[in-house]
Amino acid sequence: MKKGHDIDLSPYQVRTDLALESHLMAVEQQGNIISGVEVDEQQLEGIHITKLYISTDEGARTLNKRKGNYLTFEAPGLKNHDSALQDEMTNVFAKEFKQYLQQLQIADNAKVLVIGLGNWNVTPDAVGPMVVENLLITRHLFELMPDQVEEGFRPVSALAPGVLGITGIETSEIVQGVVERSCPDLVIAIDALASRSLERVNSTIQVADTGIAPGSGIGNKRKALDKETLGVPVIAIGVPTVVDAVSITSDTIDYILKYMGNQMDIRNPFGKPSKNPKHREKFLGLIGTLEEREKRQLIHEVLAPLGHNLIVTPKEVDTFIEDMANIIASGLNMALHHAVNDGNIESYTH
Amino acid sequence: MKKGHDIDLSPYQVRTDLALESHLMAVEQQGNIISGVEVDEQQLEGIHITKLYISTDEGARTLNKRKGNYLTFEAPGLKNHDSALQDEMTNVFAKEFKQYLQQLQIADNAKVLVIGLGNWNVTPDAVGPMVVENLLITRHLFELMPDQVEEGFRPVSALAPGVLGITGIETSEIVQGVVERSCPDLVIAIDALASRSLERVNSTIQVADTGIAPGSGIGNKRKALDKETLGVPVIAIGVPTVVDAVSITSDTIDYILKYMGNQMDIRNPFGKPSKNPKHREKFLGLIGTLEEREKRQLIHEVLAPLGHNLIVTPKEVDTFIEDMANIIASGLNMALHHAVNDGNIESYTH
């Protein structure tokens, strides 16, 4: 995973890069209305789309995410390696991403630089570089033989800059240097993310116009890839590929509670499984009485001495990563070049 | 992972391929003396060696493992990618494995066929094929130019037969066919295993003279690789590379109990953390009162609806697998060929 993640494992922080999950946690604690956050959901066949808009600083603080537009696609069925669903996800992603660009008033001929973040030697971190390998690259054609480029394409360039341990140079420094020299109008940065839920790993895509800010909670501005540092808009596309053992355990304890509540049909007045502390204590003892944050802190303290390698990924990681990278690469090829569509995408994507 | 594992996930079964872990669980339930099981432990610097001998059917039933000699190496430090420890592990493994062969009365010039089980396209399952790629192969030299083979080598051949989904043929059928044609005196089968503990994943090697019996609990004899099916002794070498989420959660709940017991200094008369059910209930409610088996069954029921992809591997899987495969390949090269040693191993291993 991203270097920042490894180092900055903050004990009290629930580990998620998905605004969607931050929102779910906030709702769990504060109820459905979160000030400064608007949510719009849509269910297509097999794909759940969530549009989440964090409009105020208060909303950003509550969710611990930057202000901006978050667009999330969830398709749990992707884990079954279902090629029809993959095609549908590709088309839906392409169509929605095109609209997203229009909504951000990115021109149709805006020059795009795609940055594939992450370490190609670490499979769960390789989704960014893998997308880059499959993109339709055209910038050099516009530069070298502008007369011969057909209608329906725009200048697209791409780079997988590697990670700090491989290059010795901050990713942001490399990207800044390349942006200055190659002058794109828009940067799209692809990265692997951490989710707090095994369910969402490798079946979810998040798009955000916030840029990417590793260690954002800490305020290390130097490392961010965003409009401020790069001078052009930065859209982040992320795929959760890992989850930490703390999250798995904590969620499972919650599931147990719900499950036992259901089994014994103990419900609150709204018909939902009881959150009554008495019930929680009955089933889970002292642990049941802990706040979410306290519980995770406890689990973290318990697991930490066992070693730091507690970030895990499903064992089918190779296929999952390849499938997700194909969806994003094909989707971007369609969204960025009008000449590329569902019918001819095979010829353009490797 | 091995096909058998995926399909045969038996709900009540603690998921471990390590005899060591089966033994630890039995000890936890029945105390230190398990009938029909002998254990001998040894601590080298950074490496823990356990020799476990299951001598009776009763012992085999208790541990749910075949009768035989199990030799296990644990070196948690391997996860730090420490090259000095890797070298030491290689040497210790080579030395012990040589003795193990002598103890089984395998002749010094016995012809060896190494089978690298598993799927090379699935990183946590690729340890077997990766070992095979790095072995010193000599059988063809003995066959084609016997006069030119120097002293200190023996005929070694190797095959990575792939998995059912890739070949359409049972691995055991392929291996049987090859054994019949190539007539080795001994088969060594390398495979990725499941552990019940994240700690042991990618830092443990298990050697067993029992052969490999996928779905052994179910009695599917046809698929086994053992002396009965192949006609020659079969030594299994395994590396745990995955763990299921049920185990992670269950173990964590146990750790929590111990941790809280320690924190509050509630101990039993022997000075160990209390296992008094009252204490367990205080901290963990009803869950604290469950038997190990009941608890895992509960967690399994809770997690199952979330999807079947609950077998996980550390995100650093690529490096870990490569390191373990190098240790085993180098160790086997030294153990099988007297002419190969610590000083010249670099020239022989890829």
Add this chain to the structure above:
Amino acid sequence: MKKGHDIDLSPYQVRTDLALESHLMAVEQQGNIISGVEVDEQQLEGIHITKLYISTDEGARTLNKRKGNYLTFEAPGLKNHDSALQDEMTNVFAKEFKQYLQQLQIADNAKVLVIGLGNWNVTPDAVGPMVVENLLITRHLFELMPDQVEEGFRPVSALAPGVLGITGIETSEIVQGVVERSCPDLVIAIDALASRSLERVNSTIQVADTGIAPGSGIGNKRKALDKETLGVPVIAIGVPTVVDAVSITSDTIDYILKYMGNQMDIRNPFGKPSKNPKHREKFLGLIGTLEEREKRQLIHEVLAPLGHNLIVTPKEVDTFIEDMANIIASGLNMALHHAVNDGNIESYTH
């Protein structure tokens, strides 16, 4: 390349595994009618199909190839990475191969084992293993859940057995063992070949019902994969991926002669470039007077001292091999399973 090739480089032998090229050479020396050899050619758009039938021992001796049916597809345009031509080649290959099976009276439901010969670590030798990775494997479904297999499929299994240096076991021994155990009705063996012409490298597919006989000139029966050794028909599919420097040089010298003849318009009475020895000597001195065989022997003697690494492949070998493997895998998937066709092949091929 295949081990056999490396070792058996016979000095006087023109190095080609293509019956087509053997035939062209024979025609050059003996004229259009070769006794015991029938030829039928067909030109589709961009693809040249040659059907060559060696019916007698005399024909086999003349061409130094086994008796049997040879079907060759040449599409020089494939080197331009042209995806439309790739699709066409796939369809043409699938259609012709289906007919070829019918002509050989292979039943529609015959069980097929595909063997991917060659070394996956040597790019120009990896075409066989790469085809195997992309095949639609179904045998295990017929074995394990016969009721659930849909119409239009047949049992297909596959194996990439590796090469002698990797396994220590003769490929033929491995394949024999697997055939005995898995009982296919037909074996299809895919291999990389040597051509005598850079033009044909990576743009040609040869199909033959002769089996594969490495070192066939030498009579090493033990190593052959054919009906005699395996007990079932063996169809060989080969792609020339390498050429030796002797061939390149020798052909170029011939081209020079033709070219200079054209330039100076020196022609024989039939309007073709003159083969008059006087003209050859004028342009090429003593070398121009040599027989083909003598010339190659001379070049071989000249080059041999420079080292044995004189078998070369185009620098774009990685892409070429991948393209050819995709064509063959997709083509086989369509030819072997009636349910797979041009419209749905994407879902079935990796």
Add this chain to the structure above:
Amino acid sequence: MKKGHDIDLSPYQVRTDLALESHLMAVEQQGNIISGVEVDEQQLEGIHITKLYISTDEGARTLNKRKGNYLTFEAPGLKNHDSALQDEMTNVFAKEFKQYLQQLQIADNAKVLVIGLGNWNVTPDAVGPMVVENLLITRHLFELMPDQVEEGFRPVSALAPGVLGITGIETSEIVQGVVERSCPDLVIAIDALASRSLERVNSTIQVADTGIAPGSGIGNKRKALDKETLGVPVIAIGVPTVVDAVSITSDTIDYILKYMGNQMDIRNPFGKPSKNPKHREKFLGLIGTLEEREKRQLIHEVLAPLGHNLIVTPKEVDTFIEDMANIIASGLNMALHHAVNDGNIESYTH
């Protein structure tokens, strides 16, 4: 190969990136003394070292190479995958490269950025990226934890920027951007080269302090990586990995002449094989009378219509490239960090 090479195939130009070969050709035409070129040769066991200094513009024109210091290592035995020779080559390269840096007055603590040029998807072009993957990277340690870096290391960073077709951005633009941001004192650029001789392919390393100037004959300054464009010294390290068919053929024709001259013992008064045009014509007809340049132009014209894929590489390209990359990476690790030496290099190089 490098994009520039593909496009700029100039018909009359002998295709070599090795100053050594340019010099040999010049000597062949003009005799041993080339104005403005100094040569010093040294033969170690199995390794031939040539130091070539082009001191004047005239020398540069004659050799068609930039002015500067060229250091070339030739070890034909490397093609035999001989691990002892590999170790020796590594040590010799490290020692000589260290001296070379001193001679250029590069300080011991100068910050170094290594650029791995070339396309990682094209095996014969992947030597640069492969070196980068195996370097000991330390710059980030100096930046993030300067107190903890031990003696004997210097800040080293590295980047494999990809090729124009993959990124859409000129390599030079990427490198300029990264140099500006990361401020190294020295750039070392590794690249695959073209040789005119199969003998030198994959067994030769050239070091030059001239920078890298693709299409240097054409004067496309924008694309160069040199002191002028980057503002810091640029040392180029190159490995010839390909050769064009024109060179192979042309050289073979020359070899034939020498060979036949030897056979017939026709020698010039100095005891060397005769270059008397009469003799050349006798053996090779009109072709024997052509100047080197004319002959290559003829061969080029003859071969061009057969397709443009006439740049070839030995079929063992995968192993050769890996071996050469290991030698350079290990050699650089030793030369750049005093703390790394023959005894501990295994721990530092992947």
